[in-house]
Amino acid sequence: MNRLLNRQIKNIFGKNYDITQLDNRVQQLLCLIDDAYNDYDKEKRLLKHTIEINSEELIEVYKTIEKYNLSLKDQVDEQSILLRQYKDAIDKTMVVSKTDITGRITYVNRAFCKLSGYTEDELLGKPHNIVRHPDEPFGIYKNMWDTISSKQNWHGELRNRAKDGSSYYVDTHIFPLLNKNNHIIEYMAIRSNITKRVIAEKKLQKEYRYNQMLFDDQENVVFTANIHKGILKANK
Incomplete structure (x- = not known):
């Protein structure tokens, strides 16, 4: 008889009670209850075993995911280090700026500030034509905007005007930067000083x-x- 059912019967009828003295129908009912208890115990053991197996599998999956995440983090960290080095290399050798889609400056590097004579605060938020030389033909800039607004790169030589009114010349590459929907979100210009x-x-x-x-x-x-x-x- 199931251990739990046996304990319950003893609690009700007494420790030394002989259940064979019970009516046959009651004994049959107890047998059915005993079978139900045993089936429950079997299902419970099976469920426990399944949970243990699934838990072990989940732990292994978790360990695998953690290992992958660590590997991915190492790769991301390495790529971030390389990107910083690339940026430093460009910033130290090239004149770099970024603008929003309306042409207002959102980023300038130190080389840009040094060449133009403006501080970063004086440039951010201003139209990029703040350094445009008035003697440069309008057609050059129209061609530039027509090109980059059509998601094409533009290359050319420009004469710009510094804050003190002096001229300087730059070999210029302008790149439209696109989002995942292929929409232009900003422009990046990389220049070399050819004055x-x-x-x-x-x-x-x-x-x-x-x-x-x-x-x-x-x-x-x-x-x-x-x-x-x-x-x-x-x-x-």
């Missing part, structure tokens, strides 16, 4: 024009030639 190169080129062009003027103003015929190609150049 020295442009000034040197302008100086050479000026010297060339001056020499050409002297060459053309000669009263006598002046020309340059070589043995292979003959006359290369003659004055007017």
Whole structure:
């Protein structure tokens, strides 16, 4: 007889009561109750066993997830370190800015501030044309905006104006940055300072024009030639 049922019978009829003295129908009922108790115990043991197995499996799954999370965290940390190094490398060598979709500045690096003469506080929230040189043709900027607003990268050389009114020249790449829905959320511009190169080129062009003027103003015929190609150049 089931241990729990046996205890209950003893509590009711006394410890030494002989249940065989009970009516047969009562004994049959007790047998049915005993079977029910035994079935319950079997289901309970099975459920406990199932829970233990599932718990062990869940623990293993949890350990696997934890291991994966740690591995993923290590990868993310490593990528974050690399991204910081990339950013530092770009910030130290290039002039970088970002704007919202209306063209207002949301980020500038130190190189931008140094080249333009503005502080970060003076630039953030301002239209990017704060550094636009008034002598630059409007068509350049129209082409730029038409290009980047169509989600295309733009590249060109621009003359900008610093806070003190001086000019500087930058080789400029502008990239539209898109969200997961392929909508433009901001623009990033990366520039290199080419002021020295442009000034040197302008100086050479000026010297060339001056020499050409002297060459053309000669009263006598002046020309340059070589043995292979003959006359290369003659004055007017």
